[in-house]
Amino acid sequence: MNSTSTTPLPADFAASGNSTPRRKFGAAKIWDNYGMLMVFAALFVACSVFVPNFLTMINMRGLGLAVSLAGMVACGMLFCLASGDFDLSVASVVACAGVMAAVVINRTDSIALGIFAGLGVGLFFGFVNGFVIAKLQINALITTLASMQIARGVAYLISDGKAVGISQEDFFLLGNSAWLNIPVPVWITLICLCVFGFLLNRTLFGRNTLAIGGNEEAARLAGVNVVRTKIVIFTLTGLVAAFAGIVLASRMTSGQPMTSIGFELTVISACVLGGVSLKGGVGKISYVIAGVLILGTVENAMNLLNISPFTQYVVRGLILLAAVILDRYKQQAQLRQR
Amino acid sequence: MSVPYLEFKNIGKRFPGVVALQGISFACREGEVHALMGENGAGKSTLLKILSGNHAPSEGELALAGQSRQFAHTVDALKAGVAVIYQELHLVPDITVAENIYIGQLPHRFGVVDRPRLRADAGKQLAQLGLDIDPDTPLKQLSIGQWQMVEIAKALTRDAKVIAFDEPTSSLSAREIQQLFRVIRELKAQGRVILYVSHRMEEIFQLADQITVFKDGRYVCTFDDMQQVTHDQLVKAMVGRDVGDIYGYTPRPIGGPRLDVMALHAPGMKHAVSLSVRAGEIVGLFGLIGAGRSELMKAIFGGVKPYAGEVRVDGRPIAIRSPIHAIQAGIMLCPEDRKAEGIVPVHSVRDNINISARRNAVRAGCLINDTWEADNSQRKVRELNVKTPSDEQLIRNLSGGNQQKVILGRWLSEDMKVILLDEPTRGIDVGAKNEIYNVIYALANRGIAVLFVSSDLPEVLGLADRILVMREGAISGELSHDEATEETVLGLAMPREMVAA
Ligand SMILES: Nc1ncnc2c1ncn2[C@@H]1O[C@H](COP(=O)(O)OP(=O)(O)OP(=O)(O)O)[C@@H](O)[C@H]1O
Ligand SMILES: [Mg+2]
Numbered sequence: 001m002n003s004t005s006t007t008p009l010p011a012d013f014a015a016s017g018n019s020t021p022r023r024k025f026g027a028a029k030i031w032d033n034y035g036m037l038m039v040f041a042a043l044f045v046a047c048s049v050f051v052p053n054f055l056t057m058i059n060m061r062g063l064g065l066a067v068s069l070a071g072m073v074a075c076g077m078l079f080c081l082a083s084g085d086f087d088l089s090v091a092s093v094v095a096c097a098g099v100m101a102a103v104v105i106n107r108t109d110s111i112a113l114g115i116f117a118g119l120g121v122g123l124f125f126g127f128v129n130g131f132v133i134a135k136l137q138i139n140a141l142i143t144t145l146a147s148m149q150i151a152r153g154v155a156y157l158i159s160d161g162k163a164v165g166i167s168q169e170d171f172f173l174l175g176n177s178a179w180l181n182i183p184v185p186v187w188i189t190l191i192c193l194c195v196f197g198f199l200l201n202r203t204l205f206g207r208n209t210l211a212i213g214g215n216e217e218a219a220r221l222a223g224v225n226v227v228r229t230k231i232v233i234f235t236l237t238g239l240v241a242a243f244a245g246i247v248l249a250s251r252m253t254s255g256q257p258m259t260s261i262g263f264e265l266t267v268i269s270a271c272v273l274g275g276v277s278l279k280g281g282v283g284k285i286s287y288v289i290a291g292v293l294i295l296g297t298v299e300n301a302m303n304l305l306n307i308s309p310f311t312q313y314v315v316r317g318l319i320l321l322a323a324v325i326l327d328r329y330k331q332q333a334q335l336r337q338r
Numbered sequence: 339m340s341v342p343y344l345e346f347k348n349i350g351k352r353f354p355g356v357v358a359l360q361g362i363s364f365a366c367r368e369g370e371v372h373a374l375m376g377e378n379g380a381g382k383s384t385l386l387k388i389l390s391g392n393h394a395p396s397e398g399e400l401a402l403a404g405q406s407r408q409f410a411h412t413v414d415a416l417k418a419g420v421a422v423i424y425q426e427l428h429l430v431p432d433i434t435v436a437e438n439i440y441i442g443q444l445p446h447r448f449g450v451v452d453r454p455r456l457r458a459d460a461g462k463q464l465a466q467l468g469l470d471i472d473p474d475t476p477l478k479q480l481s482i483g484q485w486q487m488v489e490i491a492k493a494l495t496r497d498a499k500v501i502a503f504d505e506p507t508s509s510l511s512a513r514e515i516q517q518l519f520r521v522i523r524e525l526k527a528q529g530r531v532i533l534y535v536s537h538r539m540e541e542i543f544q545l546a547d548q549i550t551v552f553k554d555g556r557y558v559c560t561f562d563d564m565q566q567v568t569h570d571q572l573v574k575a576m577v578g579r580d581v582g583d584i585y586g587y588t589p590r591p592i593g594g595p596r597l598d599v600m601a602l603h604a605p606g607m608k609h610a611v612s613l614s615v616r617a618g619e620i621v622g623l624f625g626l627i628g629a630g631r632s633e634l635m636k637a638i639f640g641g642v643k644p645y646a647g648e649v650r651v652d653g654r655p656i657a658i659r660s661p662i663h664a665i666q667a668g669i670m671l672c673p674e675d676r677k678a679e680g681i682v683p684v685h686s687v688r689d690n691i692n693i694s695a696r697r698n699a700v701r702a703g704c705l706i707n708d709t710w711e712a713d714n715s716q717r718k719v720r721e722l723n724v725k726t727p728s729d730e731q732l733i734r735n736l737s738g739g740n741q742q743k744v745i746l747g748r749w750l751s752e753d754m755k756v757i758l759l760d761e762p763t764r765g766i767d768v769g770a771k772n773e774i775y776n777v778i779y780a781l782a783n784r785g786i787a788v789l790f791v792s793s794d795l796p797e798v799l800g801l802a803d804r805i806l807v808m809r810e811g812a813i814s815g816e817l818s819h820d821e822a823t824e825e826t827v828l829g830l831a832m833p834r835e836m837v838a839a
Contacts, residue, residue: 203704204697211693214682221641221679222694222748223665281684 036274036290043294047301054304064186065251067296069094069260071189072244073267074288075196076237081271082200083233084213084280085133085140089125090241091263092151095256097121097245099155102164102255111171118246119239125151126238130231148264155257164255175251185247192240197285209233213280265320270295273323295319343368343531344500347406349398351384351555353735355727358384359555362398366500366548371522371532373542376552376576377767378739379725382535383424385552386502389533390422391415402500421493422502429477429485429492436460436473439491463491467521483514490521501525502533505738507541508764511626511793519545537739537767538794539569551575577769584772585800587819590779592803593617595653596787597638597669597756602647604637606630608811610647615756615787620778622802623791626831630811631791632674635758638789639671640664651755665694668755672745672762674791676738680745683734687726688715690733690744695751718747723773739766746777757781759790763797775801795824807831 048055073090080087097118105114125147132143166172177184200206208229211219220226249255274291276283298319302312342365351359359381366372374382387393389400391409399406402418409415415422429438437444439460445452460473469487471480477488486506493501503522507515522545526532536542542549543564549572551558558575561567574580596617603610607630615621625631637644640658649658649669656667664671673679682690692699692711699710715729722743726736733741742765749757759778763771778801782788792798798805805817807830815830 202706204700204706205704207689207693207696207706211682211685211689214684215678217679218682219693221639221661221671221673223662223697224693225660225662277684281682 033284033286036294037286040290040293040297043297047297051301051304054301059300059304061183063296063300065183066300067292068183068185068189069244069248070263070267070270070296071289071292072192072247073241073263074270074292075192075285076233076240077267077271078196078200078276078283078285078288079209079233080140080237081268081276081278082213082280082283083209083230084216085230085233086144086268086278087129087140087234087237088144088264089129089148089151090237090267091260092148092155093122093125093238093241094245094248094260094263095258096125096151096155097242098249098252098259099159099164099255099257101246101249102166103158105171106164106167109168111168114168114171115246118249119242121151121154122238122240122242122245123235124238126235126241127231129238130234133234134227134230152257159255159257161257163257166249166254172250172253175247175249185251188243188247193285193289196240200283200285205229205232210281210283213277213282215281266295266316269316269320269323273319273326278324291323342366343403344533345401345404346385347399347401349385349388349400350396351381351388351393352396355731356735357555359388359395359552362552362557364550364557364560366531366533368531369526369529370547371526371534371545373546373549374533374535374552375537375542375549375572376558377554378765378770379554379737380552380576380767381555382552383504383737386422386424386504386533386535389415389420389500389502391420392422416496416498419497419499420502421496421498421500422504423486423489423493423506424504429488431478432476434474435464435471435477435480435488438477438488439463439473439495441492443495459495460491463495466494467491468517481511481514483510483517486510486514486518487521498530500531500533502535504535505537505765506534507536507538515541537765537771539572539768542572543569553578573768576767584768585775585797586772586779587800589803589819590618590783592619593785596651596785597789598648598650598653599638600648600650602634602637602644602649604633604642604644604647606633606642607637611811611813613789613806613813615789617785617787618782620782620788620790620801620803622798622805623789623808624793624795624798624805624827624831625808626793626833631808632760634808635671635760635789635791636673638664639669639758641671641673665752668753669758670749670752670754670756671758672742672749672760674760674764676741676745676764681733681741683732685733686730687719687724687733687736687744688712688729691715691718691729691747694748698752714751715747718744718750721750722747722777723770739770742766743770743774746774750777754781754786756787756789759788761792762790763792763794771797795827798822798827799824809833 053059073094077087077090100121101114101118104117105111108114129144129147132138133140175185179187200209208219208224211224212226212229216226248259270291271288272278272291273294274287274289276287298315299312302315344366346362346364349359349362362385374385376382384393388395391412391414399408401407407418409418430441436456440456445455445459457473464471464473467487467490471484477485480488506518510518522532534545546564549561549567553576561572570580593616595614597615599611599613601610601612611634623631636642638649638658640660640663644658648655650656651667651669657663682693688711692715695714696706696711699707701707719726719729724740724743724747726740733744736744746762763774766774778788799822803819805822805827806813807815807827809831810833817826
């Protein structure tokens with residue numbers, strides 16, 4: 001019997017139930033998919049009107065570059081959150097991979113080797129995270145908190161605690177050139193978003209990720225390979241964070257061990273703000289795009305308005321708080337519907 | 339005759355795409371047990387959720403003692419003396435029994451919990467229910483049946499005049515059920531209004547003074563005089579047609595050995611167990627709750643790692659390290675606890691049906707095939723008669739019985755050799771039970787070995803070609819379809835000291 005054949009059942013079995021197929025209610029579905037993107041559009045228009053210098057070519061480039069880093073890392077985080085976990089080590093991996101790439105490029109004069117070494121950092125930390133969480137069943141908070149510190153420590157160790165300037169100028173092209181007037185990192189981010197969106201939506205791996213987040217035990221008993229899927233998720237997250245770190249090093253022309261501190265929280269807040277559920281099982285790439293854009297725009301506008309960095313911290317915190325409250329509220333609204 | 343206390347007046351409830359209830363009017367009297375019956379998805383739970391303030395009705399109203407009432411919240415309902423005890427209990431496992439009973443209204447002095455009083459009060463409540471439980475035990479040490487009692491005690495401290503039970507007995511042992519019934523009769527004698535939802539006929543006939551039947555969200559009728567109602571009448575009112583013998587057992591040709599379980603021993607099992615099921619054979623595994631049946635099923639499926647033993651399919655040993663191996667070898671399991679182990683609540687019916695079989699339908703080894711996914715799930719929804727507005731509905735919005743059908747449907751497109759069914763008809767109505775039995779027969783006719791666990795003795799007697807009885811973690815006996823009677827099966831299932839006593 002092949003997979004698409006049906007079990008023959010008694011004739012009266014197929015007697016019509018009252019299961020008339022019906023599309024999901026249109027407006028609700030549109031809001032679900034594009035609601036936060038519309039919020040972003042409104043925010044963008046508001047900033048264009050009220051914030052001086054917002055809608056200039058230079059600022060748009062700056063904004064694009066700023067969100068490109070978060071966008072890349074958020075792709076991996078989306079998978080972690082969708083599977084019901086999260087990864088706190090991404091920011092440290094960004095730093096560690098950048099420094100590693102810089103050091104190896106300087107030592108070997110080979111850009112390719114440097115990039116591979118940087119990616120290797122992400123692969124290593126991602127795999128270790130996944131293995132410890134999925135196989136040894138240690139909770140993700142503790143595991144990634146530990147690897148976060150280890151990765152940051154390694155970044156300091158191999159750089160001696162200082163920024164490592166990079167000797168090969170060709171390497172800077174990755175982060176500083178443009179194609180069709182759009183910076184390369186933005187292109188890379190777009191590609192990442194497409195690839196990860198495709199993975200989540202259209203592949204077995206993506207569906208299994210969501211099923212694990214929705215009910216891990218049910219997924220396991222339905223034959224989903226939970227351990228393997230989780231290891232792949234964390235490994236991918238590490239890899240894409242490392243790649244983001246390499247691009248960042250190229251943009252800054254150096255590997256900096258103290259970069260992106262606290263960035264993991266920015267990325268998680270962007271995802272949650274966009275609508276990715278902290279409880280797992282629910283997530284879409286469009287949510288991530290919306291969340292990253294909203295957060296990036298707010299930050300950009302605050303810079304243009306010369307709001308002090310201290311105030312910016314407060315605002316960012318408030319946004320994160322608003323996002324989780326929104327998440328909670330949405331869940332309760334769904335529960336009440338039951 | 340007593341007066342109506344609780345009245346439902348033209349209650350309706352709509353969800354997006356679903357009319358769950360429509361024009362429901364009936365009344366419940368003081369000092370009577372009013373049973374609600376109806377097929378899966380008929381709207382019984384929805385009505386109770388309206389009663390408890392969990393849902394607002396789309397139309398109509400409730401009246402208590404002639405006064406119309408609106409509950410915006412469960413707390414409002416509790417204050418008005420209405421308590422609903424759901425099947426999924428709303429208790430906190432890590433705190434003590436006493437704290438659970440008085441949660442939200444702990445006795446305190448200047449903000450500090452008054453422990454001695456809490457203990458004493460809770461002790462009194464428990465004693466009233468005839469329960470011998472220390473109020474200071476953490477709740478998680480109790481059995482499900484005792485949880486239920488704690489939930490009732492909690493309702494009593496609120497002095498609930500109306501107490502509604504939604505399928506309370508589905509995970510209770512026979513002893514616990516008798517205890518629950520005793521308590522319900524006592525509550526009735528105190529003049530309370532009891533609403534009771536169950537699919538089990540024999541319970542309804544033991545307990546109810548009146549029966550109201552729903553079908554597809556509408557009121558069908560109320561039977562007032564229990565002396566006059568027959569089993570068949572009731573079934574006909576619910577299902578809308580004569581069902582006759584719901585088991586419809588006929589012997590079928592049985593082949594060679596298909597599933598061999600040899601000295602399997604796993605965590606949660608007291609002893610190693612061996613059994614075998616032949617091709618096309620339906621074997622029922624009966625035992626009192628706690629006999630270790632579910633653990634055995636899970637171990638065969640690789641859901642827990644076994645300590646020792648072997649499982650063979652068609653004579654070939656299989657690695658039972660994880661469910662994936664079992665599924666690849668053709669063994670499928672419908673687990674006992676639907677909510678925790680069966681469904682992915684936040685996903686659609688479609689995703690829940692395809693969760694496993696889609697791996698065989700993907701293109702290029704990993705790409706989802708949307709056409710197949712939609713086709714397969716819609717076909718299963720039709721075949722199994724799942725009540726849902728569409729297969730894109732979230733599964734948690736389906737009634738319990740329909741969720742069960744979805745989980746069964748999950749396996750129907752697999753290359754199945756053995757199916758393990760753990761309480762396959764728990765919470766399922768008579769009509770749908772009959773449908774599920776027909777699926778089971780159809781599977782057996784295809785040569786699939788069926789091993790099922792059920793606490794419903796008539797079901798085991800009616801369905802199985804062969805019955806294995808478990809007692810205290812070991813198989814205590816084996817009976818053929820013709821040999822088995824309630825007495826012989828129960829005799830093998832009772833713990834030895836109870837038999838001696
Ligand atoms: N939150 C919801 N959203 C959409 N539909 C719902 C929701 N809750 C219930 N329904 C639908 O309302 C109908 C009645 O469901 P309900 O749970 O009340 O049935 P029931 O009589 O309790 O069935 P069962 O015997 O299987 O428990 C079903 O068709 C169900 O799918
Ligand atoms: Mg129900």
